[in-house]
Amino acid sequence: MKVLVPVKRVPDTAGEKSFDPNDRTVDRESVESVLCPVNEFAIEEAVRLKENHGAEVTVLLVGPESAQPVVRKALSYGLDAGLQITDDAIAGSDALGTARVIAKALEGQEFDVVLFGNQSTDARTCLVPAAVAELLGLPSLTYARHLEVGEGKVTVHREHEEGWDVVESTLPAVVSVVEAINEPRYPSFKGIMAAKSKPLEVSSLADLGVEPDQVGLANAAASVHEVRDRPPKEAGTIVEDDGSGSAAAQLADWMVEKKFV
Amino acid sequence: MAEVLVLIDHADGEPRKLSLQLLTAAKQLAEDSGDTVAAVWLGPGASDAAERLGSFGADKLYHWDSDDAYGYVTLPQVEALEAALEASGADTLFFASSNHVKDVAARLAIRVGAGVITDVTGLAPGDDGRLVATKEVFGGEKITESSVAADAKQFIGIASNAFAAEEDGSGAPETVALDVELSEAATAATVVSVEKVASADRPDIGEAAIVVAGGRGLGDESKFGLMEQLADVLGAGVGASRAATDAGWYPHRYQIGQTGRTISPMLYIGAGISGAIQHRAGMQTSQHIVAINKDPEAPIFQIADFGVVGDLNQVVPKLTEELTSRKG
Numbered sequence: 285m286k287v288l289v290p291v292k293r294v295p296d297t298a299g300e301k302s303f304d305p306n307d308r309t310v311d312r313e314s315v316e317s318v319l320c321p322v323n324e325f326a327i328e329e330a331v332r333l334k335e336n337h338g339a340e341v342t343v344l345l346v347g348p349e350s351a352q353p354v355v356r357k358a359l360s361y362g363l364d365a366g367l368q369i370t371d372d373a374i375a376g377s378d379a380l381g382t383a384r385v386i387a388k389a390l391e392g393q394e395f396d397v398v399l400f401g402n403q404s405t406d407a408r409t410c411l412v413p414a415a416v417a418e419l420l421g422l423p424s425l426t427y428a429r430h431l432e433v434g435e436g437k438v439t440v441h442r443e444h445e446e447g448w449d450v451v452e453s454t455l456p457a458v459v460s461v462v463e464a465i466n467e468p469r470y471p472s473f474k475g476i477m478a479a480k481s482k483p484l485e486v487s488s489l490a491d492l493g494v495e496p497d498q499v500g501l502a503n504a505a506a507s508v509h510e511v512r513d514r515p516p517k518e519a520g521t522i523v524e525d526d527g528s529g530s531a532a533a534q535l536a537d538w539m540v541e542k543k544f545v
Numbered sequence: 546m547a548e549v550l551v552l553i554d555h556a557d558g559e560p561r562k563l564s565l566q567l568l569t570a571a572k573q574l575a576e577d578s579g580d581t582v583a584a585v586w587l588g589p590g591a592s593d594a595a596e597r598l599g600s601f602g603a604d605k606l607y608h609w610d611s612d613d614a615y616g617y618v619t620l621p622q623v624e625a626l627e628a629a630l631e632a633s634g635a636d637t638l639f640f641a642s643s644n645h646v647k648d649v650a651a652r653l654a655i656r657v658g659a660g661v662i663t664d665v666t667g668l669a670p671g672d673d674g675r676l677v678a679t680k681e682v683f684g685g686e687k688i689t690e691s692s693v694a695a696d697a698k699q700f701i702g703i704a705s706n707a708f709a710a711e712e713d714g715s716g717a718p719e720t721v722a723l724d725v726e727l728s729e730a731a732t733a734a735t736v737v738s739v740e741k742v743a744s745a746d747r748p749d750i751g752e753a754a755i756v757v758a759g760g761r762g763l764g765d766e767s768k769f770g771l772m773e774q775l776a777d778v779l780g781a782g783v784g785a786s787r788a789a790t791d792a793g794w795y796p797h798r799y800q801i802g803q804t805g806r807t808i809s810p811m812l813y814i815g816a817g818i819s820g821a822i823q824h825r826a827g828m829q830t831s832q833h834i835v836a837i838n839k840d841p842e843a844p845i846f847q848i849a850d851f852g853v854v855g856d857l858n859q860v861v862p863k864l865t866e867e868l869t870s871r872k873g
């Protein structure tokens with residue numbers, strides 16, 4: 285079994301994020317970057333497929349050269365190989381542009397399952413997995429809270445507002461996972477050491493056969509033309525509960541005044 | 546005169562609240578530009594819902610009544626919506642920016658050459674005739690304005706509660722049945738069963754006007770009962786912090802935050818939640834924020850419109866009592 289895990293580099297949530305004032309894309313050099321935390325759940329699921337089915341797992345990242353430590357980080361969980369697509373022309377792509385690059389990279393690989401995160405922690409559009417599936421003509425079993433891969437068949441519990449759908453399809457398939465699917469383990473010391481010498485291939489758009497006019501800021505169908513700070517919030521009313529219940533009464537009054545009751 | 550399409554997300558034969566908000570938003574924009582609004586209903590139930598959709602702004606209703614819409618994963622909806630897009634010639638599609646619907650939009654966008662903007666909270670017509678969509682990003686720290694390029698269809702995903710749904714008193718829309726022939730690929734992934742575990746009488750946190758959320762400060766699972774009682778007086782949904790879902794006190798589906806759901810209710814009430822940045826990323830765009838926490842230094846108070854410093858075991862039941870008596 286072969287598994288591909290696309291991972292994203294994101295700014296650390298705890299750091300301050302900023303946009304590049306020139307082209308209004310995210311300024312990724314200004315804050316510390318990390319492996320998107322949602323991808324850790326996909327990686328854990330891939331490691332389980334290794335353990336239970338002997339899967340061979342490749343991690344795939346689309347991003348600048350400086351994102352390479354994120355690929356190594358992903359490898360440190362025990363994955364087998366890395367593939368990074370790096371090209372200046374990719375910068376500023378919209379979600380569908382990013383999906384085009386990922387899909388092209390996947391076309392050059394053999395795989396049974398692609399394991400995405402359901403979202404990223406920065407842009408959070410959730411568009412990439414389904415768009416990639418469409419480009420490859422494959423089923424998109426997204427929002428998986430449970431995954432079973434059998435002989436030529438995959439079963440997923442797709443989380444939704446009211447519960448989940450149990451869905452089944454043939455392989456290969458595109459899957460995205462939600463946090464509820466598992467509890468990721470930490471990389472072992474051995475894994476961290478081994479990651480340094482795992483094969484890592486870096487490809488350009490030309491290597492993949494992607495025309496530069498398919499991707500990038502200038503060709504993005506959706507693009508940002510203005511960024512501003514959210515206006516600061518006025519300080520709220522803070523009351524202390526003295527045990528008499530008057531604080532709850534004040535809150536209830538406020539809620540009535542605001543017409544929530 | 547062009548048509549704009551509004552994909553109606555529905556459950557148990559009822560349009561979801563967000564879909565009605567979409568219709569009203571589309572109607573208001575369409576009135577300014579002289580366009581008309583066409584709703585799209587996929588799966589059984591269109592004829593029963595038609596009048597209601599009309600009263601919220603739909604001039605026309607495209608429908609495909611087949612059970613296949615939800616019998617297979619995503620693709621039947623994509624193909625039926627593609628048929629609606631063709632029939633109407635629309636350049637603009639509004640959809641609910643919620644999980645499964647985003648998949649439909651993403652796949653269709655690839656097919657027809659569209660740009661997709663998700664989680665939109667504001668819309669205005671731009672100078673070039675394209676829509677200018679406002680989004681609150683990075684947990685509400687920044688506000689962006691985006692547009693779709695002129696040579697692409699614009700697919701606009703709208704966030705919950707950003708627009709008010711208003712009945713305008715119009716009657717039933719003209720209905721048009723869609724002729725859909727599914728491709729072989731569309732039936733490759735089957736829905737074997739649907740597990741509904743959510744309480745049917747409590748709204749989902751994604752669309753609820755009021756959300757009550759509990760965190761680690763609750764101390765144990767049973768205390769979610771306090772939160773549910775408060776929620777039920779208010780007709781609110783119940784959410785949780787990751788500390789609470791990780792502890793197994795409440796299902797992950799209700800986790801609010803960076804790696805859970807993003808909500809934007811009119812009112813968020815958090816109890817026993819410290820307000821970590823990852824939690825704020827999922828609720829900071831709520832229109833009003835109430836915090837109940839015994840630690841006056843908890844970061845959640847920095848974004849609260851109303852904060853109560855106190856023990857939630859006292860404050861929450863008391864609040865429920867006060868609200869019950871005010872409701873009379």
Ligand SMILES: Cc1cc2nc3c(=O)[nH]c(=O)nc-3n(C[C@H](O)[C@H](O)[C@H](O)COP(=O)(O)OP(=O)(O)OC[C@H]3O[C@@H](n4cnc5c(N)ncnc54)[C@H](O)[C@@H]3O)c2cc1C
Binds near residue numbers: 399404409
């Ligand atoms: C604040 C903000 C808002 C944006 N809004 C929009 C918008 O409305 N519409 C739009 O088209 N674009 C938008 N973009 C651009 C878009 O975010 C990027 O194109 C991004 O590369 C992919 O989208 P995502 O992070 O939302 O991915 P998601 O679809 O949320 O990510 C899901 C999964 O896809 C995989 N993945 C995502 N990116 C990569 C990558 N680079 N390499 C490998 N795997 C990856 C990961 O497994 C990830 O968990 C926005 C960007 C920002 C910063």
Ligand SMILES: Cc1cc2nc3c(=O)[nH]c(=O)nc-3n(C[C@H](O)[C@H](O)[C@H](O)COP(=O)(O)OP(=O)(O)OC[C@H]3O[C@@H](n4cnc5c(N)ncnc54)[C@H](O)[C@@H]3O)c2cc1C
Binds near residue numbers: 787805816855
């Ligand atoms: C990658 C990543 C992703 C994450 N994603 C999310 C996410 O999606 N959602 C999320 O919520 N978190 C997320 N987190 C976790 C986040 O960092 C916090 O750990 C979490 O939000 C804390 O939950 P809490 O506020 O319930 O608990 P705590 O931070 O422990 O706060 C509990 C609060 O309860 C108060 N309290 C205790 N007892 C009482 C009482 N009797 N009465 C009143 N108040 C009381 C305390 O004063 C305290 O402020 C993520 C973390 C990481 C690293």
